[in-house]
Amino acid sequence: MSASRLAAAALLALAGAGAQAQTAAPVIAPNENLVAEGIPAIPASLAEDVRRYTESRSARFFDWHPTRREMLVGTRFGETSQVHEVRLPMGARKQLTFGNERSGGAQWQPTRGDYLIFSRDTGGGEWFQYYRLDAADGKVTLLTDGKSRNSGAHWSRSGDRIAYHSTRRARSDADLWIMDPRNPSTDKLVAQLPGGGWGVADWSPDDRQLVLEEFLSVNEGYLWLVDVATGAKRPLTPRGGEPVSYGDVKFTADGKGLWVTSDHGAEFKHLFHVDLATGAFTDLTPSLRWDVADIDVSKDGSRLAYVTNEAGVSRLHLLDTRTRRELAVPQLPTGLVAGIQFHPDGRDLALTYVGARTPGDVYSIDVTTGDVTRWTESELGGLRSADLQEPKLVTWKSFDGLEISGFLTLPPAKFTGKRPVIIDIHGGPEGQARPLYQGRGNYFINELGVALLEPNVRGSTGYGKTFVALDNGFKREDSYKDIGALLDWIAQQPGLDASRVMVMGGSYGGHMAWALSYLYSDRLRAALPEVGMSNLVTFLERTESYRRDLRRVEYGDERDPKMRSFLERIAPLNHAARIRHPVFVVQGLNDPRVPYTEAEQMVKTIRANGTPVWYLLGKNEGHGFGKKPNADYKFYAIVQFVREYLLK
Structure with missing residues (x-):
C-alpha cells in the first residue's frame, strides 16, 4: 500500500475512533x-x-438548650452529618459545624448554653477529639490532644466540668479525665482504668462522685463509684457468681440511689432501683419479658422515661418515681425510639424516631398533657x-x-x-x-x-x-x-x-x-x-x-x-x-x-x-x-x- 493510502487509512481510523468516543455512553x-x-464501568x-x-436525609436528637425550648440535632445537608440548631418545631436547621468529617455527640453547656462541645474524628479512624464551639462567634477550639481516642463526655450538674475517657496514657486503656472546657489547660487525669470498656454513666447531684460502668462483654459488667477529688474508686457490684450486665445508669435526685437497667437476677434487662447504702436491687419491671433499652430522668427526679425493645419494636414508658407507678404516655408508630432526654423544664421529652417509612426525625412529648410535637421533617429524596x-x-x-x-x-x-x-x-x-x-x-x-x-x-x-x-x-x-x-x-x-x-x-x-x-x-x-x-x-x-x-x-x-x-x-x-x-x-x-x-x-x-x-x-x-x-x-x-x- 502506498504511503498516501496508508495515511488516508490512518485518518479514517482516527475519525472512526473519534466518532465512537463521541457516541460512547458516559460513565x-x-x-x-x-x-x-x-468493578466494570x-x-x-x-x-x-x-x-x-440516594438523596434522603435524617435527623437525630443531640441535646436541649438549657434555658430555651430549642435543640441541637445531627443531620446532613452536604457530604457529611453535622451539628445543627433548631429553634422551634419544624423550624429551619441552622448548621453550626462544618468540614469534611462527621461531627456528632453535641452537648450545650448545661446551665447557660453559651457554648457547646462536640466530637469528631478523621477519615473514619475513630480517634475522636472533643471541640468547643462558642455560640457568640462560632469559634471552634480543640479541647483534647488531637491524637488519642476520647469518648463518653458527661457534664457535671453545675456545668463547670466534663468527665470523659481517653487512651492518652496507654493506647489500650480508657482512663478517666476531667476538664473545664472553657480552659482546656485544666485537663486532668483522675483515675487510671485498665482496659478499653469503661464509660462515665452519671455525676452525683453534688458533683462529688461519678458512677462508672466497666464493660467486659455483652453479658458482664460492673459499676463503680469514683471520688472526683481524689480519683479513689470503690466497686458497687461484686465480682464472682453469675455475670451481670448493665445498660443505662442515673443517680436518683437525692443521690442516695441509682436507676439502673440490668439483667441482675433476670433473663432480660429490667429497670431497677439500687440503694447505695445497702446495695439492694429493687426490680421495677418484674414481669417484663423484653429489654429496657434506654432511660432518662427529669431534672427534679419526679419522672423517669424508659423505652422497651419488644421483638425489635420500641415502646415508650413513663414512671412516677415517687409512687413507682406507670403514667400514660402516647406511642409513636412501629419503629425505633432512641435518645430520649428530658428538657430541664421537666415537661418536654425529646426523642429520635425511625420507622420503615421515615429515615429518622426528632419529636418531643409533653409528659403532662401527652401532646406530641414534631421538630424535623426529613426529606425522602x-x-x-x-x-x-x-x-x-x-x-x-x-x-x-x-x-x-x-x-x-x-x-x-x-x-x-x-x-x-x-x-x-x-x-x-x-x-x-x-x-x-x-x-x-x-x-x-x-x-x-x-x-x-x-x-x-x-x-x-x-x-x-x-x-x-x-x-x-x-x-x-x-x-x-x-x-x-x-x-x-x-x-x-x-x-x-x-x-x-x-x-x-x-x-x-x-x-x-x-x-x-x-x-x-x-x-x-x-x-x-x-x-x-x-x-x-x-x-x-x-x-x-x-x-x-x-x-x-x-x-x-x-x-x-x-x-x-x-x-x-x-x-x-x-x-x-x-x-x-x-x-x-x-x-x-x-x-x-x-x-x-x-x-x-x-x-x-x-x-x-x-x-x-x-x-x-x-x-x-x-x-x-x-x-x-x-x-x-x-x-x-x-x-x-x-x-x-x-x-x-
Whole structure:
C-alpha cells in the first residue's frame, strides 16, 4: 500500500475512533478517595435511575438548650452529618459545624448554653477529639490532644466540668479525665482504668462522685463509684457468681440511689432501683419479658422515661418515681425510639424516631398533657412514604430446634412470581435487626423486586442473655447454621426463589457473609461482605488494642492453642477455594475495628482461584462509608453487582 493510502487509512481510523468516543455512553468514575478493582464501568444513566434513593436525609436528637425550648440535632445537608440548631418545631436547621468529617455527640453547656462541645474524628479512624464551639462567634477550639481516642463526655450538674475517657496514657486503656472546657489547660487525669470498656454513666447531684460502668462483654459488667477529688474508686457490684450486665445508669435526685437497667437476677434487662447504702436491687419491671433499652430522668427526679425493645419494636414508658407507678404516655408508630432526654423544664421529652417509612426525625412529648410535637421533617429524596414497604416478623427453626426470627420485606405486588432474596446480616454480633428505614436498600425492593430478609441469628441482642451468649467461643459455627436453616426455610416459601439468593452484611455481618460463602457456596448466587473479618485469629491480633480483650470474650482468645486451632479451622480465609460465586468486597482503609488487611488477604486468595471479585477500598473511610460521594459510588456498584449476578 502506498504511503498516501496508508495515511488516508490512518485518518479514517482516527475519525472512526473519534466518532465512537463521541457516541460512547458516559460513565461514573470512582473519585480520588476510592480504589476500585474488578468493578466494570458504571453508566452515568444509573445515577439518574437511582437518584431518588440516594438523596434522603435524617435527623437525630443531640441535646436541649438549657434555658430555651430549642435543640441541637445531627443531620446532613452536604457530604457529611453535622451539628445543627433548631429553634422551634419544624423550624429551619441552622448548621453550626462544618468540614469534611462527621461531627456528632453535641452537648450545650448545661446551665447557660453559651457554648457547646462536640466530637469528631478523621477519615473514619475513630480517634475522636472533643471541640468547643462558642455560640457568640462560632469559634471552634480543640479541647483534647488531637491524637488519642476520647469518648463518653458527661457534664457535671453545675456545668463547670466534663468527665470523659481517653487512651492518652496507654493506647489500650480508657482512663478517666476531667476538664473545664472553657480552659482546656485544666485537663486532668483522675483515675487510671485498665482496659478499653469503661464509660462515665452519671455525676452525683453534688458533683462529688461519678458512677462508672466497666464493660467486659455483652453479658458482664460492673459499676463503680469514683471520688472526683481524689480519683479513689470503690466497686458497687461484686465480682464472682453469675455475670451481670448493665445498660443505662442515673443517680436518683437525692443521690442516695441509682436507676439502673440490668439483667441482675433476670433473663432480660429490667429497670431497677439500687440503694447505695445497702446495695439492694429493687426490680421495677418484674414481669417484663423484653429489654429496657434506654432511660432518662427529669431534672427534679419526679419522672423517669424508659423505652422497651419488644421483638425489635420500641415502646415508650413513663414512671412516677415517687409512687413507682406507670403514667400514660402516647406511642409513636412501629419503629425505633432512641435518645430520649428530658428538657430541664421537666415537661418536654425529646426523642429520635425511625420507622420503615421515615429515615429518622426528632419529636418531643409533653409528659403532662401527652401532646406530641414534631421538630424535623426529613426529606425522602423524592420518594413517597406510602410507596415504601413495611417489614414483617418471620420465624424459623434452626438445626437444633431453636427458634430464630427476622424481618422480611417483600417487594410491591406488581412483581409476580418467585422473588430473588437478599439476606442482610447485622453487625455486632451483639446487635439486632429492627424494622427500620432501608434507605438505599428500598431500591432493590421497590424497583428490582428483591425480597430483603434481615435475620437475628443466635448471638443477637434483644432476646435475653442466654440467647446472646449462644454463639460465643467454640459455638461460633452454630450461628452460621442458623442461616443454613434460613436457606431451607426460603426454599419452602412459595413467593421466594431459593435459586437466587445473595448474602451480605457489615462488620460481623461481613464475617458471616464470608463464612456462609464457603459453607453454602452452591446455594448462593453472590456475596457482599463489607468491613468483615476473614480470619478471627488475624482480626484479633490486629484490631485496635483498646478493644482487643473485649472481642476475645466474644470470639475466643486466639492466644490459647486450642481456641486458635478452632478459629483457624473455621476461618473463611482457609476455605477460600470453596467460594465459587462472585464476591463484592467493601473496606475502609482507616478501619480501627476490622483492619483493611482482613479484606485484602481474602481478595488476593479468592482471585487466585479464578472467582470473580469486585473490590472497593475507601482511603478516607473507616468502619463503613460515612461520606456521601463514596457511599453513592458504592451503591451504584452494588446495583450493578445485583443486576449482574443475582437477577440474571
